[in-house]
Amino acid sequence: MKKILIIGGGAMGSAFSIPCLDNNNNVTITEPHSKLFIKKLSSRDKFHPSLKINLPKKLKYRQFSVNLLKENFDLIVIALSLSGIDFIGQELKKLKIKTPILVLTKGLKYEKKNKRVLTISEQLNRNSGKMNISVLKGPCLAKELARKNQTSVIIANKNIKVAKWIGKQISTKYYLIEYSEDIIGIEVCSAIKNIYSMIIGSGQSLNTSSSLFHRSLLEMKYLTKYFGGKESTTLGLAGVGDLYVSAAGGRNSKMGSYLGKGYTFKTAKKKFMPNDTVEGEQLVREIAPFVLKKINKKKTPLMINFINAILKNK
Ligand SMILES: NC(=O)c1ccc[n+]([C@@H]2O[C@H](COP(=O)([O-])OP(=O)(O)OC[C@H]3O[C@@H](n4cnc5c(N)ncnc54)[C@H](O)[C@@H]3O)[C@@H](O)[C@H]2O)c1
Structure with a gap:
């Protein structure tokens, strides 16, 4: 039995507690941001x-504090959305934590000062020195995991032994884990699929969406390699696997379908999805300054045109 702390009580952090508990761990969840x-x-x-379920009684809740982070946990899981990463990076920076950290958050950050795009593990390590960071990504709808539907995800760490140790603590017969050393590739794929699932969602027929799916995959391959990941990672769970689930259902592809119908982003957001976070749009705004300047437009026409459509509200 290991002691696991999950930071973030949103849909994903809470759903993730379920396999952790089923694997007989002592699991604590904390929420630093949302009053609800x-x-x-x-x-x-x-x-x-x-999630619309009652979480297991065994799940402990503790108020978030720096002292909680200092306690003797075997694994700390970060399940905040991208906007919480700066916050938790600053908190961890003060502590020089040795405990293995597992990041569930998907996204990329543009570092204005050095004009470069960072993955979340790079950003956390830049803030907090050398932490022992692994990432877990892949096709996982939190509601389905909470219902214990079979789910496959991938854990990446340059040191594969650490990834496997974490996998052993959290896998169950319905939560299946693969492993990779390509931490950058896994992070890049799992972030940019949010943009490509909007693009695929904009297709107004299955034929059109399939052709956009094919083109999206080619661009994802190119971008993953550009940012230092392996092309082959695109064909795994964090790439094509997650692209499928996000394009088939979810907020990004729903927004894409309104854009495909001819609505501008602003109108569609106000009219149809006023309370939804559309992660793909947030990522577009985050990485646009870099992509529009540095990325070969001929290799990524979908990405470039899509960014322009969002930024110029076309
Ligand atoms: N790795 C996976 O298998 C997987 C699967 C699905 C989703 N995700 C990712 O997990 C992350 C969370 O998704 P979710 O569905 O739980 O979202 P959610 O909206 O349900 O929860 C968001 C969490 O982030 C916190 N948060 C938001 N803004 C914050 C801020 N400014 N400062 C501090 N905390 C803040 C919220 O309080 C909450 O705990 C996303 O990045 C999502 O892409 C990962």
């Missing part, structure tokens, strides 16, 4: 508002 999640997770019945 704090209220629900600290309540008796632990009814989760996004």
Whole structure:
């Protein structure tokens, strides 16, 4: 039995607690940001508002504090959305933590000062010195994991032994884990698929979407290699696997379908999805300054035109 701390009580952090508990771990969840999640997770019945289930009674809730991070956990899991990464990076920086860290968050950050794009593990390590960071990505709808539907994900660390150690602690017969040393490739794929699933969603027929799927995959291969990952990673769970689930259902492809119908982003957001976070759009705004300047337009026409459509609200 290991002691696991999950930071982030949103849909993914909470769903992730379920295989961790089923693997007989001692699991604590904490929420640093959302008053709603704090209220629900600290309540008796632990009814989760996004997952629409009662989380297991064995799941412990603790208030977020720096002292909590200092406690003797065997694994710390970060399940915040991209906007929480700066915050947790600053908190961890103060502590020089040796505990293995597992990042579930998907996304990339543009570092204005040095004009470069960083993966989340690069950003955390830049903030906090050399931490022992692994990433877990792949096709996983939090609601399905919470229902214990069979789910396959991939853990990456340059030191594959660390990735395998984590996998052993959290895998169950419904939560299956693959491993990779290509941490950069896994992070890049799992982030940019949010943009390509919007592009695929914009197709107004299955034929059109399939042709966009094919072109998206070629561009994902190119970009993964450009940022220092392996091309072959694109064909794995964090690439084509996650692209499938995001294009088939989810907020990014839903927004894409409105764009394909001819709505501008602003109108579609206001009219159809006012309360939804569209991660693909957030990533577009984050990496646009870099992509538009540095990336070969001939190799990535979908990405370039899509960025322009969002930025210019076309
Ligand atoms: N690795 C995987 O298998 C997998 C699967 C699905 C989703 N995800 C990723 O997990 C992340 C969380 O997704 P989710 O569905 O739980 O989202 P969610 O909206 O349900 O939860 C977001 C979490 O981030 C926190 N947060 C938001 N803004 C913050 C801020 N400014 N400062 C600090 N904390 C902040 C919220 O309080 C909450 O805990 C996303 O990046 C998503 O892409 C990973």
